[in-house]
Amino acid sequence: MDASPTTPLLQVKACRQAYHKDSSADLVVLEGVDLTLQSGEIVGLLGRSGSGKSTLLRIVAGLLAPTAGEVIWRGAPLRGPAPGVAMVFQSFALFPWLTVQENVELGLEAQGVPRAERDARAEEAIDLIGLGGYDTAYPKELSGGMRQRVGLARALVVHPDLLLMDEPFSALDVLTAETLRTDLIDLWADGRLPIKSILMVTHNIEEAVLMCDRILVFASNPGRVAQEIRVPFQHPRNRLEPAFRQLVDDVYAVMTRRTPVSPPTPVAAADAPFAAPLHHVSSNLLAGLMEALAGPPYEGRADLPALASSLQLEADELLPIGETLQLLRFADLEEGDIRLTETGRQYVHAETEGRKKLFAAALLAHVKLAAAIRRTLDERWNHRASAVRFRDELEDHMSPDYAEETLHAIIGWGRYAELFSFDEEAQQFNLEDIETAA
Numbered sequence: 064m065d066a067s068p069t070t071p072l073l074q075v076k077a078c079r080q081a082y083h084k085d086s087s088a089d090l091v092v093l094e095g096v097d098l099t100l101q102s103g104e105i106v107g108l109l110g111r112s113g114s115g116k117s118t119l120l121r122i123v124a125g126l127l128a129p130t131a132g133e134v135i136w137r138g139a140p141l142r143g144p145a146p147g148v149a150m151v152f153q154s155f156a157l158f159p160w161l162t163v164q165e166n167v168e169l170g171l172e173a174q175g176v177p178r179a180e181r182d183a184r185a186e187e188a189i190d191l192i193g194l195g196g197y198d199t200a201y202p203k204e205l206s207g208g209m210r211q212r213v214g215l216a217r218a219l220v221v222h223p224d225l226l227l228m229d230e231p232f233s234a235l236d237v238l239t240a241e242t243l244r245t246d247l248i249d250l251w252a253d254g255r256l257p258i259k260s261i262l263m264v265t266h267n268i269e270e271a272v273l274m275c276d277r278i279l280v281f282a283s284n285p286g287r288v289a290q291e292i293r294v295p296f297q298h299p300r301n302r303l304e305p306a307f308r309q310l311v312d313d314v315y316a317v318m319t320r321r322t323p324v325s326p327p328t329p330v331a332a333a334d335a336p337f338a339a340p341l342h343h344v345s346s347n348l349l350a351g352l353m354e355a356l357a358g359p360p361y362e363g364r365a366d367l368p369a370l371a372s373s374l375q376l377e378a379d380e381l382l383p384i385g386e387t388l389q390l391l392r393f394a395d396l397e398e399g400d401i402r403l404t405e406t407g408r409q410y411v412h413a414e415t416e417g418r419k420k421l422f423a424a425a426l427l428a429h430v431k432l433a434a435a436i437r438r439t440l441d442e443r444w445n446h447r448a449s450a451v452r453f454r455d456e457l458e459d460h461m462s463p464d465y466a467e468e469t470l471h472a473i474i475g476w477g478r479y480a481e482l483f484s485f486d487e488e489a490q491q492f493n494l495e496d497i498e499t500a501a
Protein backbone atom coordinates (compact mmCIF):
# COMPACT_ATOMS: atom_id res chain seq x y z
CA MET A 64 0.00 0.00 0.00
CA ASP A 65 1.30 3.45 -0.82
CA ALA A 66 1.53 5.89 2.03
CA SER A 67 0.17 9.44 1.88
CA PRO A 68 2.63 12.18 0.89
CA THR A 69 2.94 13.36 4.49
CA THR A 70 3.95 9.97 5.82
CA PRO A 71 7.70 9.83 6.44
CA LEU A 72 9.49 7.52 4.07
CA LEU A 73 11.12 5.76 6.95
CA GLN A 74 10.85 5.70 10.71
CA VAL A 75 13.15 3.84 13.03
CA LYS A 76 11.67 3.65 16.50
CA ALA A 77 13.56 2.82 19.68
CA CYS A 78 15.81 0.33 17.94
CA ARG A 79 18.13 -1.81 19.95
CA GLN A 80 20.59 -4.29 18.56
CA ALA A 81 22.41 -6.61 20.87
CA TYR A 82 24.53 -9.65 20.22
CA HIS A 83 24.49 -12.46 22.67
CA LYS A 84 27.70 -13.12 24.48
CA ASP A 85 28.73 -16.22 26.36
CA SER A 86 29.10 -14.36 29.64
CA SER A 87 26.29 -12.65 31.50
CA ALA A 88 26.31 -9.44 29.49
CA ASP A 89 25.16 -8.87 25.91
CA LEU A 90 27.13 -6.73 23.51
CA VAL A 91 24.80 -3.80 22.92
CA VAL A 92 25.57 -2.28 19.54
CA LEU A 93 22.59 0.06 19.18
CA GLU A 94 20.40 1.42 21.95
CA GLY A 95 17.31 3.60 21.64
CA VAL A 96 17.90 4.70 18.08
CA ASP A 97 15.17 6.90 16.60
CA LEU A 98 15.36 8.17 13.07
CA THR A 99 12.89 9.68 10.64
CA LEU A 100 13.58 10.17 6.95
CA GLN A 101 11.42 12.36 4.74
CA SER A 102 11.21 12.30 1.00
CA GLY A 103 13.62 14.75 -0.58
CA GLU A 104 16.37 14.75 1.99
CA ILE A 105 19.89 13.45 2.29
CA VAL A 106 20.76 12.41 5.81
CA GLY A 107 24.23 11.51 7.01
CA LEU A 108 25.23 9.16 9.81
CA LEU A 109 28.53 10.32 11.17
CA GLY A 110 30.29 8.37 13.84
CA ARG A 111 33.37 6.57 14.95
CA SER A 112 34.36 3.13 13.92
CA GLY A 113 32.28 0.50 15.65
CA SER A 114 29.48 2.85 16.67
CA GLY A 115 26.94 0.73 14.81
CA LYS A 116 26.35 2.75 11.64
CA SER A 117 26.54 -0.20 9.26
CA THR A 118 24.37 -2.22 11.60
CA LEU A 119 21.72 0.50 11.47
CA LEU A 120 21.85 0.56 7.67
CA ARG A 121 21.30 -3.18 7.56
CA ILE A 122 18.33 -2.80 9.88
CA VAL A 123 16.90 -0.04 7.68
CA ALA A 124 17.37 -2.20 4.59
CA GLY A 125 15.48 -4.98 6.33
CA LEU A 126 18.48 -7.29 6.14
CA LEU A 127 18.68 -7.52 9.91
CA ALA A 128 15.76 -7.53 12.32
CA PRO A 129 16.47 -5.33 15.37
CA THR A 130 16.53 -7.00 18.77
CA ALA A 131 13.91 -4.49 19.90
CA GLY A 132 12.07 -1.52 18.40
CA GLU A 133 10.67 -1.29 14.92
CA VAL A 134 11.19 0.05 11.45
CA ILE A 135 8.26 1.64 9.64
CA TRP A 136 8.82 1.71 5.91
CA ARG A 137 6.42 3.84 3.83
CA GLY A 138 3.89 3.67 6.64
CA ALA A 139 3.97 -0.05 7.39
CA PRO A 140 6.12 -2.17 9.70
CA LEU A 141 9.07 -3.67 7.88
CA ARG A 142 9.46 -7.42 7.82
CA GLY A 143 12.28 -8.73 5.68
CA PRO A 144 14.18 -6.92 2.94
CA ALA A 145 12.59 -3.54 2.19
CA PRO A 146 11.21 -3.17 -1.32
CA GLY A 147 12.38 0.12 -2.78
CA VAL A 148 15.65 0.30 -0.87
CA ALA A 149 19.03 -0.11 -2.58
CA MET A 150 22.47 -0.12 -1.03
CA VAL A 151 25.92 0.98 -2.17
CA PHE A 152 28.89 -0.38 -0.26
CA GLN A 153 32.37 0.89 0.43
CA SER A 154 33.99 -1.94 -1.47
CA PHE A 155 32.62 -2.17 -4.93
CA ALA A 156 31.17 -5.68 -4.66
CA LEU A 157 31.05 -6.19 -8.42
CA PHE A 158 31.12 -9.57 -10.08
CA PRO A 159 34.44 -9.74 -11.95
CA TRP A 160 33.13 -12.14 -14.58
CA LEU A 161 30.22 -9.88 -15.54
CA THR A 162 30.41 -6.77 -17.72
CA VAL A 163 29.38 -3.35 -16.49
CA GLN A 164 25.99 -3.77 -18.13
CA GLU A 165 25.48 -7.23 -16.63
CA ASN A 166 26.54 -6.05 -13.19
CA VAL A 167 24.07 -3.18 -13.37
CA GLU A 168 21.24 -5.41 -14.58
CA LEU A 169 21.57 -7.82 -11.67
CA GLY A 170 19.08 -6.00 -9.48
CA LEU A 171 16.49 -5.96 -12.23
CA GLU A 172 16.96 -9.63 -12.97
CA ALA A 173 16.13 -10.38 -9.35
CA GLN A 174 12.91 -8.42 -9.79
CA GLY A 175 11.96 -10.40 -12.88
CA VAL A 176 12.05 -7.41 -15.23
CA PRO A 177 11.94 -8.60 -18.88
CA ARG A 178 15.12 -8.56 -20.93
CA ALA A 179 14.41 -5.60 -23.25
CA GLU A 180 13.38 -3.35 -20.40
CA ARG A 181 16.39 -4.45 -18.39
CA ASP A 182 18.73 -3.43 -21.19
CA ALA A 183 17.09 -0.05 -21.61
CA ARG A 184 17.07 0.76 -17.93
CA ALA A 185 20.64 -0.40 -17.40
CA GLU A 186 21.80 1.79 -20.25
CA GLU A 187 19.93 4.74 -18.81
CA ALA A 188 21.54 4.24 -15.38
CA ILE A 189 24.98 3.74 -16.91
CA ASP A 190 24.68 6.94 -18.95
CA LEU A 191 23.31 8.89 -16.00
CA ILE A 192 26.24 8.00 -13.80
CA GLY A 193 28.78 8.90 -16.47
CA LEU A 194 29.83 5.47 -17.67
CA GLY A 195 28.36 5.65 -21.17
CA GLY A 196 30.49 3.60 -23.55
CA TYR A 197 31.76 1.24 -20.87
CA ASP A 198 28.79 -1.14 -21.00
CA THR A 199 30.83 -4.09 -22.18
CA ALA A 200 33.91 -3.44 -20.05
CA TYR A 201 34.81 -5.78 -17.19
CA PRO A 202 35.43 -4.48 -13.66
CA LYS A 203 39.16 -5.19 -13.84
CA GLU A 204 39.43 -2.77 -16.78
CA LEU A 205 38.00 0.07 -14.69
CA SER A 206 39.54 2.44 -12.17
CA GLY A 207 38.27 2.44 -8.59
CA GLY A 208 36.17 5.50 -9.22
CA MET A 209 34.53 3.93 -12.26
CA ARG A 210 33.85 0.74 -10.37
CA GLN A 211 32.09 2.70 -7.68
CA ARG A 212 30.03 4.35 -10.42
CA VAL A 213 28.98 0.87 -11.50
CA GLY A 214 27.96 0.19 -7.91
CA LEU A 215 25.88 3.36 -7.95
CA ALA A 216 24.31 2.52 -11.31
CA ARG A 217 23.40 -0.91 -10.00
CA ALA A 218 21.62 0.67 -7.04
CA LEU A 219 19.89 3.35 -9.14
CA VAL A 220 18.67 1.04 -11.88
CA VAL A 221 15.92 -0.32 -9.65
CA HIS A 222 14.67 3.25 -9.03
CA PRO A 223 14.70 2.82 -5.27
CA ASP A 224 12.83 5.25 -3.04
CA LEU A 225 15.72 5.19 -0.63
CA LEU A 226 19.39 4.87 -1.47
CA LEU A 227 21.59 3.66 1.37
CA MET A 228 25.30 4.31 1.05
CA ASP A 229 27.85 2.87 3.45
CA GLU A 230 31.04 4.93 3.18
CA PRO A 231 30.71 4.95 -0.59
CA PHE A 232 33.75 7.16 -1.24
CA SER A 233 36.16 6.04 1.43
CA ALA A 234 37.99 3.49 -0.71
CA LEU A 235 38.71 6.08 -3.40
CA ASP A 236 41.59 8.50 -3.67
CA VAL A 237 40.87 12.09 -2.66
CA LEU A 238 40.31 13.55 -6.13
CA THR A 239 38.22 10.68 -7.45
CA ALA A 240 36.07 10.74 -4.35
CA GLU A 241 35.47 14.46 -4.71
CA THR A 242 34.49 14.15 -8.38
CA LEU A 243 32.05 11.38 -7.61
CA ARG A 244 30.53 13.28 -4.69
CA THR A 245 29.97 16.42 -6.70
CA ASP A 246 28.64 14.49 -9.71
CA LEU A 247 26.17 12.73 -7.48
CA ILE A 248 25.08 15.93 -5.76
CA ASP A 249 24.68 17.71 -9.11
CA LEU A 250 22.39 14.93 -10.33
CA TRP A 251 20.48 15.04 -7.06
CA ALA A 252 20.07 18.83 -7.12
CA ASP A 253 18.88 18.65 -10.75
CA GLY A 254 16.28 16.08 -9.76
CA ARG A 255 17.78 13.55 -12.14
CA LEU A 256 18.30 10.72 -9.66
CA PRO A 257 15.41 8.24 -9.67
CA ILE A 258 15.27 8.22 -5.86
CA LYS A 259 13.48 10.07 -3.08
CA SER A 260 15.98 10.08 -0.28
CA ILE A 261 19.53 9.16 0.62
CA LEU A 262 20.82 7.87 3.94
CA MET A 263 24.58 7.72 3.96
CA VAL A 264 27.21 6.61 6.43
CA THR A 265 30.48 8.44 6.56
CA HIS A 266 33.51 9.03 8.76
CA ASN A 267 34.25 12.19 6.89
CA ILE A 268 32.91 15.38 8.43
CA GLU A 269 33.48 17.53 5.34
CA GLU A 270 31.73 15.00 3.17
CA ALA A 271 28.72 15.07 5.48
CA VAL A 272 28.58 18.87 5.44
CA LEU A 273 29.04 18.91 1.67
CA MET A 274 26.28 16.45 0.87
CA CYS A 275 23.70 16.21 3.63
CA ASP A 276 20.67 18.20 4.73
CA ARG A 277 20.93 16.72 8.20
CA ILE A 278 23.76 15.03 10.02
CA LEU A 279 23.14 12.58 12.81
CA VAL A 280 26.19 12.25 15.00
CA PHE A 281 26.46 8.80 16.45
CA ALA A 282 27.89 8.07 19.88
CA SER A 283 29.50 4.70 20.59
CA ASN A 284 29.10 2.02 23.19
CA PRO A 285 26.23 1.64 22.64
CA GLY A 286 25.58 3.32 19.31
CA ARG A 287 22.91 5.98 19.49
CA VAL A 288 22.12 9.34 17.96
CA ALA A 289 23.93 11.85 20.15
CA GLN A 290 23.05 14.95 18.18
CA GLU A 291 21.30 16.11 15.05
CA ILE A 292 22.84 18.94 13.06
CA ARG A 293 20.96 20.69 10.25
CA VAL A 294 22.94 21.83 7.25
CA PRO A 295 21.18 24.92 5.91
CA PHE A 296 23.16 25.40 2.67
CA GLN A 297 21.90 25.09 -0.91
CA HIS A 298 23.69 22.93 -3.44
CA PRO A 299 26.24 23.36 -4.90
CA ARG A 300 28.13 24.11 -1.72
CA ASN A 301 31.45 25.82 -1.41
CA ARG A 302 33.84 24.25 1.06
CA LEU A 303 35.74 27.50 1.40
CA GLU A 304 32.85 29.67 2.49
CA PRO A 305 33.15 30.82 6.12
CA ALA A 306 29.71 29.46 7.06
CA PHE A 307 30.68 26.05 5.65
CA ARG A 308 33.96 26.08 7.58
CA GLN A 309 32.15 27.11 10.75
CA LEU A 310 29.73 24.22 10.47
CA VAL A 311 32.61 21.78 9.93
CA ASP A 312 34.14 23.19 13.12
CA ASP A 313 30.88 22.78 14.99
CA VAL A 314 30.58 19.15 13.94
CA TYR A 315 34.16 18.52 15.05
CA ALA A 316 33.28 20.03 18.40
CA VAL A 317 30.28 17.74 18.78
CA MET A 318 32.39 14.73 17.90
CA THR A 319 35.14 15.51 20.38
CA ARG A 320 32.81 16.33 23.21
CA ARG A 321 33.46 13.82 25.91
CA THR A 322 30.91 11.07 25.44
CA PRO A 323 28.23 11.34 28.08
CA VAL A 324 28.31 8.42 30.45
CA SER A 325 26.14 5.78 28.88
CA PRO A 326 23.52 4.30 31.20
CA PRO A 327 23.85 0.62 30.19
CA THR A 328 27.48 0.28 31.36
CA PRO A 329 27.49 -1.51 34.70
CA VAL A 330 29.07 0.69 37.36
CA ALA A 331 31.81 -1.77 38.27
CA ALA A 332 32.73 -2.50 34.68
CA ALA A 333 33.32 1.11 33.63
CA ASP A 334 36.39 1.27 35.82
CA ALA A 335 37.69 -2.23 35.13
CA PRO A 336 40.99 -2.67 33.27
CA PHE A 337 39.28 -4.45 30.41
CA ALA A 338 36.29 -2.22 29.81
CA ALA A 339 37.78 0.49 27.65
CA PRO A 340 38.72 -0.23 24.05
CA LEU A 341 41.96 1.39 22.89
CA HIS A 342 42.77 2.82 19.50
CA HIS A 343 45.58 1.12 17.66
CA VAL A 344 47.68 4.23 17.16
CA SER A 345 51.45 3.93 16.91
CA SER A 346 53.75 5.72 19.32
CA ASN A 347 55.30 7.36 16.25
CA LEU A 348 52.01 8.94 15.27
CA LEU A 349 51.44 10.08 18.84
CA ALA A 350 54.88 11.64 19.00
CA GLY A 351 54.46 13.18 15.55
CA LEU A 352 51.20 14.82 16.48
CA MET A 353 52.61 16.20 19.73
CA GLU A 354 55.61 17.61 17.84
CA ALA A 355 53.40 19.23 15.21
CA LEU A 356 51.23 20.66 17.93
CA ALA A 357 54.15 22.03 19.95
CA GLY A 358 55.72 23.79 16.97
CA PRO A 359 54.64 26.81 14.94
CA PRO A 360 52.04 27.93 14.05
CA TYR A 361 50.19 26.09 16.82
CA GLU A 362 52.48 26.57 19.81
CA GLY A 363 50.62 24.00 21.85
CA ARG A 364 47.03 24.57 20.82
CA ALA A 365 45.24 23.88 17.52
CA ASP A 366 41.86 23.89 15.93
CA LEU A 367 41.27 20.24 14.99
CA PRO A 368 40.00 20.83 11.41
CA ALA A 369 43.00 23.08 10.71
CA LEU A 370 45.41 20.56 12.19
CA ALA A 371 43.77 17.70 10.26
CA SER A 372 44.11 19.47 6.97
CA SER A 373 47.68 20.62 7.58
CA LEU A 374 48.63 17.02 8.38
CA GLN A 375 46.46 15.70 5.55
CA LEU A 376 44.47 13.53 7.89
CA GLU A 377 40.76 12.80 7.89
CA ALA A 378 38.81 13.49 11.06
CA ASP A 379 38.53 9.84 11.85
CA GLU A 380 42.28 9.42 11.54
CA LEU A 381 43.04 12.42 13.71
CA LEU A 382 40.45 11.84 16.44
CA PRO A 383 41.80 8.46 17.61
CA ILE A 384 45.26 10.01 17.93
CA GLY A 385 43.83 12.98 19.82
CA GLU A 386 41.77 10.76 22.08
CA THR A 387 44.75 8.57 22.85
CA LEU A 388 46.83 11.63 23.77
CA GLN A 389 43.97 12.69 25.99
CA LEU A 390 43.80 9.27 27.61
CA LEU A 391 47.53 9.49 28.34
CA ARG A 392 47.07 13.08 29.60
CA PHE A 393 49.51 14.37 26.99
CA ALA A 394 46.79 16.56 25.50
CA ASP A 395 43.25 17.76 26.12
CA LEU A 396 40.43 17.85 23.64
CA GLU A 397 37.87 20.55 24.08
CA GLU A 398 35.26 22.06 21.78
CA GLY A 399 37.05 21.22 18.57
CA ASP A 400 40.51 22.18 19.83
CA ILE A 401 43.43 20.10 21.00
CA ARG A 402 45.82 21.45 23.59
CA LEU A 403 49.12 19.99 24.74
CA THR A 404 49.35 19.48 28.51
CA GLU A 405 52.44 20.19 30.59
CA THR A 406 53.40 16.49 30.39
CA GLY A 407 52.87 16.63 26.65
CA ARG A 408 55.32 19.53 26.42
CA GLN A 409 57.86 17.68 28.57
CA TYR A 410 57.53 14.73 26.22
CA VAL A 411 58.19 16.84 23.13
CA HIS A 412 61.30 18.37 24.70
CA ALA A 413 62.70 15.11 26.08
CA GLU A 414 65.28 12.83 24.44
CA THR A 415 64.47 9.27 23.40
CA GLU A 416 64.99 7.74 26.86
CA GLY A 417 63.15 10.51 28.65
CA ARG A 418 60.24 10.14 26.26
CA LYS A 419 60.01 6.42 26.91
CA LYS A 420 59.97 7.01 30.67
CA LEU A 421 57.19 9.58 30.37
CA PHE A 422 55.23 7.24 28.14
CA ALA A 423 55.67 4.34 30.57
CA ALA A 424 54.54 6.48 33.47
CA ALA A 425 51.48 7.64 31.53
CA LEU A 426 50.59 4.07 30.60
CA LEU A 427 50.86 2.84 34.18
CA ALA A 428 48.91 5.76 35.57
CA HIS A 429 46.14 6.10 33.00
CA VAL A 430 45.78 2.91 31.02
CA LYS A 431 44.45 0.29 33.40
CA LEU A 432 45.06 -2.53 30.97
CA ALA A 433 48.77 -1.69 30.73
CA ALA A 434 49.04 -1.59 34.51
CA ALA A 435 47.18 -4.90 34.82
CA ILE A 436 49.47 -6.64 32.32
CA ARG A 437 52.59 -5.33 34.00
CA ARG A 438 51.33 -6.31 37.45
CA THR A 439 50.56 -9.83 36.25
CA LEU A 440 54.04 -10.18 34.78
CA ASP A 441 55.70 -8.86 37.92
CA GLU A 442 53.81 -11.33 40.07
CA ARG A 443 54.65 -14.41 38.02
CA TRP A 444 57.83 -16.35 38.68
CA ASN A 445 58.57 -16.72 34.94
CA HIS A 446 57.32 -13.22 34.09
CA ARG A 447 55.23 -14.51 31.20
CA ALA A 448 51.51 -14.31 30.51
CA SER A 449 49.54 -15.49 27.54
CA ALA A 450 47.68 -12.93 25.42
CA VAL A 451 44.70 -15.27 25.24
CA ARG A 452 43.59 -14.60 28.77
CA PHE A 453 43.67 -10.84 28.27
CA ARG A 454 41.84 -11.19 24.99
CA ASP A 455 39.14 -13.29 26.68
CA GLU A 456 38.67 -10.69 29.37
CA LEU A 457 38.50 -7.90 26.81
CA GLU A 458 35.91 -9.81 24.82
CA ASP A 459 33.65 -9.85 27.85
CA HIS A 460 33.35 -6.11 27.40
CA MET A 461 33.69 -5.47 23.68
CA SER A 462 33.45 -7.09 20.28
CA PRO A 463 36.28 -9.38 19.10
CA ASP A 464 37.41 -6.68 16.64
CA TYR A 465 37.79 -4.12 19.38
CA ALA A 466 39.54 -6.63 21.63
CA GLU A 467 42.01 -7.37 18.85
CA GLU A 468 42.66 -3.69 18.19
CA THR A 469 43.03 -3.01 21.91
CA LEU A 470 45.61 -5.79 22.24
CA HIS A 471 47.57 -4.50 19.27
CA ALA A 472 47.57 -1.04 20.77
CA ILE A 473 48.77 -2.16 24.17
CA ILE A 474 51.47 -4.41 22.70
CA GLY A 475 52.83 -1.55 20.60
CA TRP A 476 52.78 0.96 23.43
CA GLY A 477 54.16 -1.45 26.03
CA ARG A 478 57.09 -2.33 23.77
CA TYR A 479 57.85 1.28 22.98
CA ALA A 480 57.71 2.29 26.64
CA GLU A 481 59.75 -0.80 27.60
CA LEU A 482 57.07 -1.74 30.09
CA PHE A 483 56.85 -5.27 28.74
CA SER A 484 57.78 -7.29 25.66
CA PHE A 485 55.66 -9.50 23.51
CA ASP A 486 56.63 -12.81 21.99
CA GLU A 487 54.67 -13.08 18.73
CA GLU A 488 55.38 -16.75 18.28
CA ALA A 489 54.23 -17.81 21.72
CA GLN A 490 51.65 -15.00 21.88
CA GLN A 491 52.89 -14.15 25.33
CA PHE A 492 53.68 -10.97 27.19
CA ASN A 493 56.97 -11.14 29.06
CA LEU A 494 59.61 -9.04 30.78
CA GLU A 495 62.62 -10.10 28.74
CA ASP A 496 65.08 -7.24 28.20
CA ILE A 497 62.93 -5.10 30.46
CA GLU A 498 64.32 -3.34 33.49
CA THR A 499 62.38 -4.58 36.50
CA ALA A 500 61.94 -2.66 39.70
CA ALA A 501 62.99 -5.45 42.03
Ligand code: ATP
Nearest residue numbers: 082092111112113114115116117118119462463464
Ligand atom coordinates in the same frame (compact mmCIF):
# COMPACT_ATOMS: atom_id res chain seq x y z
P1 ATP B 1 32.83 1.21 10.95
O1 ATP B 1 32.82 2.70 10.97
O2 ATP B 1 34.15 0.65 11.39
O3 ATP B 1 32.32 0.63 9.69
P2 ATP B 1 30.27 0.85 12.20
O4 ATP B 1 29.84 2.07 12.92
O5 ATP B 1 29.70 0.61 10.85
O6 ATP B 1 31.84 0.80 12.16
P3 ATP B 1 29.21 -1.73 12.86
O7 ATP B 1 29.87 -2.44 11.75
O8 ATP B 1 27.76 -1.47 12.76
O9 ATP B 1 29.95 -0.36 13.17
O10 ATP B 1 29.51 -2.58 14.18
C1 ATP B 1 29.15 -2.13 15.47
C2 ATP B 1 29.61 -3.12 16.50
O11 ATP B 1 28.85 -4.31 16.37
C3 ATP B 1 31.06 -3.53 16.38
O12 ATP B 1 31.58 -3.60 17.68
C4 ATP B 1 30.98 -4.89 15.75
O13 ATP B 1 32.09 -5.67 16.10
C5 ATP B 1 29.70 -5.43 16.33
N1 ATP B 1 29.05 -6.44 15.48
C6 ATP B 1 28.58 -6.26 14.22
N2 ATP B 1 28.02 -7.38 13.75
C7 ATP B 1 28.15 -8.31 14.74
C8 ATP B 1 27.76 -9.69 14.87
N3 ATP B 1 27.14 -10.33 13.89
N4 ATP B 1 28.06 -10.31 16.04
C9 ATP B 1 28.68 -9.66 17.03
N5 ATP B 1 29.05 -8.38 16.97
C10 ATP B 1 28.80 -7.70 15.85
Ligand code: MG
Nearest residue numbers: 116117118229
Ligand atom coordinates in the same frame (compact mmCIF):
# COMPACT_ATOMS: atom_id res chain seq x y z
MG1 MG C 1 30.55 0.36 8.97
